[in-house]
Amino acid sequence: MTGSEASPSFRLAYVPGVTPTKWVRIWNERRPDVPLTLVAVSAAEAPGLLRDGGADAGFVRLPIDRTDLSAIPLYTETTVVVVPKDHLMAAVDEVSAEDLAEDIVLHPLDDTFDTLEWADRPGRAALERPATTADAVELVAAGVGLLVVPQSLARLHHRKDLTYRPVPGAPESRIALSWPEDRTTDLVEDFIGIVRGRTVNSSRGRPTPPQPRAKRADKSGAKGGDKGGARRKPAAGKSTGKSPRGASGGARGSAKRGKPGRRG
The missing domain is CATH 3.40.190.10 (Periplasmic binding protein-like II)
Structure with a gap:
């Protein structure tokens, strides 16, 4: 930085x-x-x-x-064409660039249209270019032509008498x-x-402050060490309260092996 x-x-x-x-x-x-x-x-x-x-x-x-x-x-962003609500294209779900070939497609001077990077601009050019996208929207409402823009701009300049339809395959902004x-x-x-959605505790791009180390358990058992030691390692000869199957099985086996000796 x-x-x-x-x-x-x-x-x-x-x-x-x-x-x-x-x-x-x-x-x-x-x-x-x-x-x-x-x-x-x-x-x-x-x-x-x-x-x-x-x-x-x-x-x-x-x-x-x-x-x-x-x-x-x-x-x-999705690219859309802005049309009057009574236009034929308003009756379909989407419009191709070829569908615009016979219509006048407005090209505002504010270069919003240029950010779409067209290889071949759709439609026919108007005699004069509107100064801004807002001016172009006004001309669409007046029936002068159509306007191809990123969807967010169609929403920004929304009017009750206009609508828009997606243009699949068109360059996208x-x-x-x-x-x-x-x-x-x-x-x-x-x-x-x-x-980028990083959390407030993310260290990306900022140095991470040193964190205090957690205190280790006292091995001497001074602070609760007796209880901890009893859980970890029971004293010799003291039962833990559990009877593993292997241990009990071993005891029974030893008793059975001893019976023949007593009979003799």
Whole structure:
């Protein structure tokens, strides 16, 4: 690790569609002494924000340039197409990329569509690209075209007059936790542990404090040693209260072998 806990707070960036609530709650439980500040950022701007020190760590959409950023992939999202509720595609369970060939598929300028890494973009391009995903959703509601996005964004921009359907075989967006490689501080390590599900007592990334040794039993029997010694090794000639079958059998056998001698 490099760096130290010099910052009075931990700044966590997150891109649209990511819900960091669970991790923030755990952080507040484990590190109440360090306030966590959330920083909302677009997918395209997230890497630059981390490099410039605008956040200590952040949830980003892959791919990103990992030359100076570390990243831990967390999960992959289903890709869906957003359509009006009265659209023909709303009547089916899923939609293929080929099904979109004759429709206008909107391509927002905020680069959310680019994180899906299409080899061939589905559908027909619109005359103008909407500035944001939110603007594209408005155009879908107006019947101008359709929108292909990660499922979390479809949920984020939910409208009563719209729905979405999964697109099997389409590229999928991956969410990762990222941070500047040369600023892997103790606070960053703490947050990595939370995201990875480590327990509060985990020693990963932190030195383990020396633990006191357990006191050994007193062999002299000064403190309860008599009782312990009696349980471990009974005194000679003293019964333990147990009658092993082998012992009793041996006694009976000896008595039988002695009878012929007495008859003679």
